[in-house]
Amino acid sequence: MQKCFLSIIIFFLIFSYGTGYISAKEHQDGEKKEEQIELTKYSQSAILLERDTGKIMYEKGANDKLPPASMTKIMTLILIMEALDKGTIELEEKVSISEYAASMGGSQIFLEAGEKMTVKDLLKGVAVASGNDASVALAERIAGSEEAFVKMMNEKARELNLENTHFENPTGLPAENHYSTAYDMAIMARELLKHEEITSYTSIYEDYLRKGTEDEFWLVNTNKLVKFYDGVDGLKTGYTTKAKYCLTATAERNDMRVIAVVMGADTTKKRNSDVTKMLDYAFNQYETKKLFERNQAVSKLDLLKANKKGVKVVTGDSVSLLHKKGEKLKDIQTNVQLNENIELPLAKGDQVGILSVVQNGKTLSKTPLVVQEDVGMAGFWMLFKETFDDLLKKEY
Known part of the structure; x- marks a missing residue:
């Protein structure tokens, strides 16, 4: 000692x-909630917070447990970035794709069993195209198996004090007992954004994998706000029939970074409309003063x-x-x-x-x-x- x-x-x-904002936790504890305008009429739950302070500017049903769909991959990306920081994996390292990873349905980059792809390209596949196959391939490389990686995901959730989150897979594909909340997703987004280089991937609107080969694959970002909303550079979309359309978005202007999460919108147009209104509200009403x-x-x-x-x-x-x-x-x-x-x-x-x-x-x-x-x-x-x-x- x-x-x-x-x-x-x-x-x-x-x-x-x-101030003029109250955290979701404070609301749970019974503190009087400030009257607020309706910003997200299309989404089942939502939250808007500033990244540095974690202060909440708007919320609606932020602690409701809901399926997060592919927003799950925010936690997957956290563990990928931590592995890169620790040197457990390296960007130019080639990963051999297992038959199981190649078999993933839903969003994918069409990996083939036995194919070898760099960690960097697999990371693009997760961050840009929401590839389930790329997510599982990296999960297996980092933890040895999908099951071991999911255990890491839940351990990280406990470390971040996410009381209303539990994962069953690294992809967000439908599964019993796989859930999160808008508030918890925002906390995960804050954690992921500590790895500042992540936005160099999540901000990509289009790119190519296997470029110049007969198996060339065009990556297009599932988050269209990256192209159409000034300042948006991430983070992750999500959709399943049960979860409906979800999005955890982040944008930065004038040295202020905000995070907006919506869950359970009926269409991508309605989802993007709710997120855009929250971002507009944040940048029109608030500003930050940097201390350190x-x-x-x-x-x-x-x-x-x-x-x-x-x-x-x-x-x-x-x-x-x-x-x-x-x-x-x-x-x-x-x-x-x-x-x-x-x-x-x-x-x-x-x-x-x-x-x-x-x-x-x-x-x-x-x-x-x-x-x-x-x-x-x-x-x-x-x-x-x-x-x-x-x-x-x-x-x-």
Whole structure:
């Protein structure tokens, strides 16, 4: 057990800050809900939130359990991106397609058993064309089997505290006990967007697989808003007879990124209409003030028995304030608090504290603080030298 010598509180006084939105969880707990306009008359459930703060600007039946159809692939993509980050898989690595993966129905990129395709192209197949075959091929590569991958999906759902989500497959094909909610899908979207490179795939409107061969396949994005709505660069559509038309969309303008989810619309036109109205509402009514970028250094860590000193402590995500346009911001404080007890070793990305944004004693947001590099235990001679140096300082 190591003692952290550094615990810093940083205060930022900015202008006035007003809320005007309440989370789905707060609604469940009985807090009075602000009266709101109807934005999604065609969808069974919906939610609109700002990505950095997670604050909800609009919701309708956001905690209703419904089949998510291919929006399931947002969780599949999270695990794919995590595997890439860990080096478990590599973009240029070729994956051998199993007979089972090639047998998937529904949306597909028409993989053949025994075919080899790069992780990068399979990722495009999932993100752009919603390929069920590509999803299962990557699931098998990452976890060894579809069943093992689904277990990972549900473990990740628990890690994200998604209380109303359970997966039976990585595709969203109809299955008993496979469900989620608009709120949970939005939280998954926030998690996926931490991997900023994902939008370089989900924003593709059209592309080709196996280009120049007789098996060339034209990819066309199932999310048409990528082409027709300014700022939209993802994320995932969904459709089954039971789920109807669903969409988790994200758009960014003027440094504000929002996430809109609709479930259970009767047609793609109605689905896109509801999402467009929510996005219009967000960008017309709200704006954000950026306080910290993701991975911005806010402190340094010095542990007694660490093999490195002055290790940078950075924000695990970007930190912003969301407010209605025209409102002034004031009386905002940011509090950087490092954990009192930190155990070694630490891996890059391990959480060592919290950055809180506070207004008049009320916490508006909390963001994890993480180490920017690996930190191990110091060797004997390093500890000896530090002890000797300390003695010399005391002597003089």
